[in-house]
Amino acid sequence: MNVKQLRAFLAVAQSLSFAQAGERLHLSQPALSLTIKALEEDLGGQLLSRTTRSVSLTPEGETLLPLARQLLADWDNTEELLRQRFTLQLGRVSVSAMPSFAGTLLPAALKVFRGRFPRVNVAVHDVINEQVLEMVRHRRVELGIGFEPESSNELLFTPFYMDRFVAVVPRESPLALRKELTWSDLLKEDFIALQRPSAVRLLLEDHVQAQHGKLSVAFESHQLSTVGRMVANGLGVSAVPSLCIQQMQELGAHCVALSEPRIERRIGLMMLADHQLSAAAQALREVLIECAHNPGETL
Incomplete structure (x- = not known):
């Protein structure tokens, strides 16, 4: 059972017409019939009773109808939620930073980020440098700001400036x-x-x-x-x-x-070398680097 089959079943079940359902889904009646038949074969029985004059739901079809509505609603909601996160209409990102940076230069960069992505929540953990490294390594945050690690192959360090x-x-x-x-x-x-x-x-x-x-x-x-x-x-x-x-x-x-x-x-930005950042974290990383390279404008 897949989403395409469920959408086809729901369209026919709501209109009780293959012709109307086909128009709604932009499918020909033969293609729609094949999709419904494939769903019925997958589930092991008939969901729709068809005659030359009418279409009706079988008892099993009646059982599937509310479940199909809920499954497709959940699917559409999930698609929309992820789309909003990928387009940064929604999202959340966590960053750890040593207090000397968090309390001085970070707010200016966050102001720039907020102006561009007002619906993305940012959690800031102002902790000592050792905890910054620990939180990044243990994936408690995606980004960390602190002193350059002396040696660490697992971390990718992007320098901001020499302090x-x-x-x-x-x-x-x-x-x-x-x-x-x-x-x-x-x-x-x-x-x-x-x-x-x-x-x-x-x-x-x-x-x-x-x-x-x-x-x-x-x-x-x-x-x-x-x-x-x-x-x-x-x-x-x-x-x-x-x-x-x-x-x-x-x-x-x-x-x-x-x-x-x-x-x-050197002070800079840290992330795990083998970690794919979320869309929100990648956007914040770009803003932090941009602000570090334009100190007169932000940092």
């Missing part, structure tokens, strides 16, 4: 008057860091240890906003990716260029 770490100091500190600071300058103060296993924390420790030894931390927090508030209130200094500059300034802290060592890491 450089900057120093975060209290506005009233003498350090805020400098155009550039070295790590030696910064580490003379109490240091405030994100807690492990934050990728930002691990990256700082790896780069600083070679020249300055183990990073000594006075305060630590899970949230960048808390780090910024601590610095703003004079509890110490910190270092964050440059994409956090606006956030740090809004929290009352001041950012200064940082060198020796200069810490950089």
Whole structure:
């Protein structure tokens, strides 16, 4: 039994006329008769009683009629739902992003996406970089935004830009008057860091240890906003990716260029290399890449 056969049966059953049903389906009467006959053979019995003057339903045909209506309605609804998703009239996509990106640059890209596809729902998971990778690998989200993985054949990474770490100091500190600071300058103060296993924390420790030894931390927090508030209130200094500059300034802290060592890491978009994105996820990916390449317009 297939959809074509059910449509033919329903058309004849509703009109009780092969001629009218054929016109409705744009089929000749012989072709329509063959389709009904094939359905009856598949099911094992007669569904329509035909005479030269009339057509009527057999008891089995009466049983099939409401079921055929429901099956075809479900089929049409499914077709329409998928068509709307493929044309992005409906849909849902999930993306994970590290908080420093989710809270600064991502909203501008989502605004562009929303303007183009207003009926597609977007779920944003702002989690630390390690969880971004984990959610992509375990297919909990289709797209992830974070630092470039050191090595992973299973992930496809599309770079957005190279981010450089900057120093975060209290506005009233003498350090805020400098155009550039070295790590030696910064580490003379109490240091405030994100807690492990934050990728930002691990990256700082790896780069600083070679020249300055183990990073000594006075305060630590899970949230960048808390780090910024601590610095703003004079509890110490910190270092964050440059994409956090606006956030740090809004929290009352001041950012200064940082060198020796200069810490950089590429930030970009991740997806599973062997995964076919949904239409909604592919559209969002294209918008994110477009916005990253036109920072003056969106990002």
